[in-house]
Amino acid sequence: xxELTHTLSRGSSVQIDETLCxxxxxxxxxxxxxxxxxxxxxxxxxxxxxxxxxxxxxxxRGAVKGVTPPYSDLKNGEHYVVSPSSVLYSQFGAGFxxxxxxxxxxxxxxxxxxxxxxTSEIYxxxxxxxxxxxxxxxxxxFPLISAICPVVERLIAYRFPSLLEHIVPLATxxxxxxxxxxxxxxxxNKCRPEDVSLLHITPCPAxxxxxxxxxxxxxxxxxxAIGISAIHERIRQKAQEQAMEQDRVLHYSxxxxxxxxxxxxxxxxLNAQSLAVSGLHESIRYLKKVEMGLLEDLEFLELRxxxxxxxxxxxxxxxxxxxxxxxxxxxxxxxxxxxxxYNYVLKLYNEGWFRSQWKRVPLESGSPRLSISENIERxxxxxxxxxxxxxxxxxxxxxxxxxxxxxxxxxGIARLEDCVCRQDRGRRxxxxxx
Amino acid sequence: xxxxERRFTIRANDFVNAGEVSLEIQSILKHIGFNPALIRRIxxxxxxxxxxxxxxxxxxEALLKVSPNSVTLVFTDQGKGIKDIELAFKPGYSTANLKxxxxxxxAGMGLPNIKESADSIEIHSEEGHGTTLNIGxxxxxxxx
Ligand SMILES: Nc1ncnc2c1ncn2[C@@H]1O[C@H](COP(=O)(O)OP(=O)(O)O)[C@@H](O)[C@H]1O
Ligand code: SF4
Ligand code: SF4
Ligand SMILES: [Mg+2]
Numbered sequence: 001x002x003e004l005t006h007t008l009s010r011g012s013s014v015q016i017d018e019t020l021c022x023x024x025x026x027x028x029x030x031x032x033x034x035x036x037x038x039x040x041x042x043x044x045x046x047x048x049x050x051x052x053x054x055x056x057x058x059x060x061r062g063a064v065k066g067v068t069p070p071y072s073d074l075k076n077g078e079h080y081v082v083s084p085s086s087v088l089y090s091q092f093g094a095g096f097x098x099x100x101x102x103x104x105x106x107x108x109x110x111x112x113x114x115x116x117x118x119t120s121e122i123y124x125x126x127x128x129x130x131x132x133x134x135x136x137x138x139x140x141x142f143p144l145i146s147a148i149c150p151v152v153e154r155l156i157a158y159r160f161p162s163l164l165e166h167i168v169p170l171a172t173x174x175x176x177x178x179x180x181x182x183x184x185x186x187x188x189n190k191c192r193p194e195d196v197s198l199l200h201i202t203p204c205p206a207x208x209x210x211x212x213x214x215x216x217x218x219x220x221x222x223x224x225a226i227g228i229s230a231i232h233e234r235i236r237q238k239a240q241e242q243a244m245e246q247d248r249v250l251h252y253s254x255x256x257x258x259x260x261x262x263x264x265x266x267x268x269x270l271n272a273q274s275l276a277v278s279g280l281h282e283s284i285r286y287l288k289k290v291e292m293g294l295l296e297d298l299e300f301l302e303l304r305x306x307x308x309x310x311x312x313x314x315x316x317x318x319x320x321x322x323x324x325x326x327x328x329x330x331x332x333x334x335x336x337x338x339x340x341x342y343n344y345v346l347k348l349y350n351e352g353w354f355r356s357q358w359k360r361v362p363l364e365s366g367s368p369r370l371s372i373s374e375n376i377e378r379x380x381x382x383x384x385x386x387x388x389x390x391x392x393x394x395x396x397x398x399x400x401x402x403x404x405x406x407x408x409x410x411x412g413i414a415r416l417e418d419c420v421c422r423q424d425r426g427r428r429x430x431x432x433x434x
Numbered sequence: 435x436x437x438x439e440r441r442f443t444i445r446a447n448d449f450v451n452a453g454e455v456s457l458e459i460q461s462i463l464k465h466i467g468f469n470p471a472l473i474r475r476i477x478x479x480x481x482x483x484x485x486x487x488x489x490x491x492x493x494x495e496a497l498l499k500v501s502p503n504s505v506t507l508v509f510t511d512q513g514k515g516i517k518d519i520e521l522a523f524k525p526g527y528s529t530a531n532l533k534x535x536x537x538x539x540x541a542g543m544g545l546p547n548i549k550e551s552a553d554s555i556e557i558h559s560e561e562g563h564g565t566t567l568n569i570g571x572x573x574x575x576x577x578x
Contacts, residue, residue: 162470288457293478293547362470372502372573375466376437383440 011209012049013066013314014056018042020063025395027055027064032280033158037408038398046413048365050154051206052305053314054280066205066314068227071234074109081185082110083177084201086117086253087261087310088228088235089330090323096239098258098330102250104239110199111189113250114181116173117257121338123173124256124269125345126354130170131272131299141165143275143290143298146266147172150206151305152283157363160287164360171356174200174207178223200225203261203306203313227315254339255331262327263309266302269338274300279307367411382406389419396420438466438500444484446492446513449537455496456480459507466500472571475551476505479569482544483509489534490514491565505571516559523549 023041035047036055043055043064053066074080082105089098102113134140147153147168156163171179177200182193202208202225211225259265263278275298277286283303289295306312311327312320348354370378385406392402397418399405408414417423440462442455460477468476480496487494487509494511516522523545530540549555554570 162474164470291460291474291477292453292456292481293474294481370467372466372468373437376500376502379438379462379465 012045012051013068013205013209014045014049014051014053015065015067016043016045017063017065020061022061022063024060025400026058026060028398028400029395030054030058031400032155032284034400034404036400037413038395048158048363050151050158051209052151052155052280053205056314068205068208068230068315069224071226071231079185079189079191079196080110080199081112081114081181081196082108082199082201083114083116083181085203085228085261085310086120086258087203087313087316087323088201089117089258090261090311090327091228091232091316091318092236092239093318094326094329098251098253099249100239100242101235103242103248104235104237106248106250107238107242108234112181112185114177114184115251115253115257116177117251117253117260118340119173119177119180119257120260121253121257121340122345122348123170123176123354124266124338125340125342126170126349127168127266127300128271129346129349130168130354131270135299140299143295143301144168145287145290146300146302146304148266148302149304149306149310150204150210152287152303153360154206154363155284155305156287157360158365159284160291161362163287163290164362166290167360169356169360170354175356176354194220194222197222197224199223201228201231202226203228203310203316205314208315228313229315229317232317252339253334255334255336256338258334259327259331261310261313262324263304263307264302265309267300268331268336270300272299273297274302276302276304276309278304278309278312280305378410381410385409385416388416388422390421392421394421437502438462438498440498442496442498444487444491444494444496444509444511446488446494446511448488452485452488453481456484459496459498462498463500463505468505468573472505472573476507476571478551479548480507482548483507483567483569485539486544486567487511487513487565489530489539490516494564503573505573507567507569509567509569510564512564515561515563515565516557517561519557519559 021042023038025038027043028036028038031054032052033048033050035045035049036043037046055064056066088101092101102115105113131144134144145163145166153167178198182196182198185196186193200211208225208227211223256269259268264276267274267276277283283305286301286303304310308320308324311323386403389402389406397405397420399408399414405414409416442458444455456477459480460473463473463476484496491511492513494509497508499506521527525546526542528540528542534540548569552569553572556568559565
């Protein structure tokens with residue numbers, strides 16, 4: 001099988017409403033990749049965006065928005081399959097069980113509803129098998145890092161490329177779902193998988209933009225991903241209507257699949273030395289530790305950039321703590337284990353079901369690549385410039401901090417005169433001389 | 435004359451800021467664009483050396499020298515020095531105290547790891563007169 005390069009999405013769900021943006025510096029300062037600059041009084045994304053939506057969270061004016069593609073009605077005569085993230089189960093309050101929600105989706109006209117929480121349990125066993133294999137290697141890549149959060153993946157590819165080989169290289173649940181949901185439906189209905197449109201329902205902008213760019217394994221341009229918030233109300237209506245009709249079972253997973261979307265969900269049943277961390281800054285802090293070689297005693301690290309995990313994802317509607325509470329109740333109800341059979345997964349594993357064709361590669365900024373000597377020269381210029389700056393990190397120049405401003409000046413995308421404090425100092429000196 | 439030179443201060447027993455110098459060094463190397471595997475090797479050495487100065491050494495400094503074909507780290511401290519250098523490099527050997535161990539240090543793997551990760555090391559130490567550790571990395575074919 002040819003090895004394909006994992007084209008990490010460059011897509012961004014962020015849109016800045018110029019009528020609401022007043023050019024304050026908050027989003028620019030919050031961005032973990034320093035992708036934002038304020039120019040002519042407006043915030044703009046200029047660099048590599050990893051779709052974490054931190055900028056959206058900090059904007060006090062609602063000018064920076066995370067936009068999900070809209071829901072579009074199903075067309076007659078087409079084949080539709082839907083696969084909701086298990087986070088959906090936490091979004092309707094205690095009155096709805098997972099099965100009610102899946103029945104609601106079916107009633108919306110989807111030919112097949114694929115319970116993603118079950119796929120997560122299958123994946124979870126495969127992950128355990130992979131960790132076991134890794135243990136036997138002479139130089140295990142511990143800690144392995146979870147492949148679930150696409151923002152973590154993009155952050156690693158951009159800021160921590162040495163850790164790319166720590167990301168679990170199995171096909172992820174989202175890839176498996178994309179492949180299997182269509183295959184199952186087409187086998188049953190005697191059509192080609194290519195004729196089936198798959199809709200992912202996700203709490204996650206990064207997942208959505210990844211799919212929009214067809215960069216997912218086996219995704220086709222018939223596949224779409226939309227935010228939970230774009231379809232939530234419709235599902236509620238249908239689920240309410242269906243609540244009486246309990247005869248069909250569409251939900252198969254145990255508590256592990258149901259709890260998958262909360263921080264710790266991936267390690268809950270995992271037989272390995274593992275740790276779960278959530279939140280953008282905490283995740284970055286842990287990536288730094290791994291890069292320093294500090295966590296080698298750990299076998300598996302679950303990282304989620306959203307606080308509390310995907311139940312705190314940007315496209316959710318319920319409050320993350322209420323969602324967490326509800327999920328914990330559901331987990332108790334369905335039992336804290338995987339309902340999938342181990343031998344079944346072992347067989348799939350040995351058949352190569354989880355093999356991914358993708359090779360993950362660093363995400364580059366797109367600015368011209370300099371040689372080592374040119375870079376050394378650039379760093380020296382930056383260092384000289386920093387000494388001339390006040391170091392108060394105000395951001396008034398339009399760059400996120402003094403160091404980045406110095407970089408921008410050296411790279412020719414900002415002018416030293418843009419430093420407001422230097423201007424002010426100059427003015428005060430002139431005033432004193434008068 | 436090296437092409438880039440930076441100095442950093444390290445304080446004895448300052449566990450709050452411990453690790454910051456290595457992070458800074460790592461960030462500079464990333465900006466210069468060395469290959470990730472090399473940066474990782476250098477970071478491991480930087481971190482272990484910085485921690486040794488904080489824990490066992492005394493006040494000291496780190497010096498980073500970068501040229502297109504080599505990277506050098508020099509850690510100097512005015513601490514208590516090392517009595518038996520050969521012993522100090524033995525895997526598992528550590529004089530870390532209880533407080534250090536409670537914080538998760540003192541596995542005695544720092545110096546052995548540095549030796550393994552670096553292309554060359556040179557150490558000068560005299561009991562009562564501090565320690566200088568010079569760690570070199572060759573870049574031929576290692577960058578890009
Ligand atoms: N800069 C230093 N000054 C004094 N002693 C040192 C220094 N660096 C290392 N040592 C000695 O060498 C020993 C082994 O160091 P190392 O291999 O890093 O293990 P650890 O730091 O876990 O003790 C230390 O316990 C200490 O006794
Ligand atoms: S989504 Fe994240 S990476 Fe993208 S611009 Fe906003 S803060 Fe930066
Ligand atoms: S934590 Fe979950 S919802 Fe948030 S960015 Fe990561 S995968 Fe997406
Ligand atoms: Mg040590």
